Amino acid sequence: MELSLHRLRMLRELHRRGTVTAAAAALHYTASAVSQQLAQLERDVGGKLFERLGRRVQLTELGVVLAEHAEEILKSVERATAAVAEAQDGVTARLTAGVWASVASGLLPFALSALAKEHPGIEVRTKELAPEETAGAVRDGALDFSFVIDYSDYPMPWDPALTRVVIAVERLHAAVPRGAVPASTVGLPDLAEHPWILAGPRSHFGRAVRLACQRHGFEPKITHEVGEQATALAMVAAGLGVTLVSDLGLSLRPPGLDVVALTEPPMRTVSIAHRTASTRPSLQLVIDAVRAAAAERGLGAAAPLP
CATH class of the missing domain: 3.40.190.10 (Periplasmic binding protein-like II)
Known part of the structure; x- marks a missing residue:
């Protein structure tokens, strides 16, 4: 039996979110594409992984077992990716970041300009999202890191699977x-x-x-x-x-x-969030560049948060 990481990721999201539609939205696929891939996963396994209850899809006992192992498998893949990047000294990497308007216009251009001069092999691509959505996109693997915010009157709930580093206050x-x-x-x-x-x-x-x-x-x-x-x-x-x-x-x-x-x-505290399992040297270089850009603009940064 050969298992596709791509399909295991879809199974994990279905297990987390409960519906094919929600899993598809998290992974930026159509619901039809996810359904087809999950059906193929059943054929790969040779056993029934799902059963329909009205419009919802419920995992069978076999499906739950595989979903739990999928979580561990995908975490191991992230750790392996980070280890390979570290072995390559982090000089070449492509990272995708979640941003919103004020950080994209007021901070990121200065940070990325400095980064390009010091480490031209690191490419950072950005995707603009609502601040409330960025941490979830990192957790789900759609982004490598994102900017997140906390207000003194309204701190944001935090996911223990993510690490955040304060960039600016x-x-x-x-x-x-x-x-x-x-x-x-x-x-x-x-x-x-x-x-x-x-x-x-x-x-x-x-x-x-x-x-x-x-x-x-x-x-x-x-x-x-x-x-x-x-x-x-x-x-x-x-x-x-x-x-x-x-x-x-x-x-x-x-x-x-x-x-x-x-x-x-x-x-308002601005932080960078990344998956705790992902400790790529290239990501640390990006964090350092952003913190330096914030400091140059008079926005002090505290120590990394747990």
Whole structure:
């Protein structure tokens, strides 16, 4: 019996997520393609791995046994890949990173430019995702690493299968229409009567800002709910309301607005997340380059997190 790693990865995702549709989405395949590969895996094994319960697919006892071994097999493959990369001194590698707008525009270009000069054999490709999605994509193997965030008012739950290294610590600032706040600093309660432009409550940023406002005794009056920070800042510049923006987000600032320091600014920690089993030297070189770029921009980084 010869088992395909590709099909074992699909089996693992089905075991984790419970439906073919969810497994396909995690692996960026169509549900039909995953179903076909899983059917072939059954033929490879020569036994029944699945049974249908309505629209769901449930693993048989044999399927569960194979899925549990698949987890170990795939972890061993990751460790072997890392060992080979280490043996090659990490001078040649292709890594895929999960990013979002402010880190892609305010930090990554400087880091990758420096990396290319020192280690031209390392190629970093990027994929823009919502910050809430990046850690899951790393865990599922779709990305080699990703940028993730934690807010002082809303830390993100953490997956023990991932390791994170702090890259930068940012403050949040008030972004207001030009002339709307004449003072050089402002407290969050001073913005309570202004209309707000903010991401939805399901987004990490939107939830964190709402919690910060609540901690200061008010609910923001949200008149425009938008997901993209650049869009929110453009609307602020047009005089439609106020929002908060991080240090890195200032790279997206259009003309026509003021950035005002907050007296008690919420803080945001930017980290790089990677699978704990993946310790490739090339990845460490990328992390070092990004941390150096953050330090050059005045954003201090703490020690690696467990």
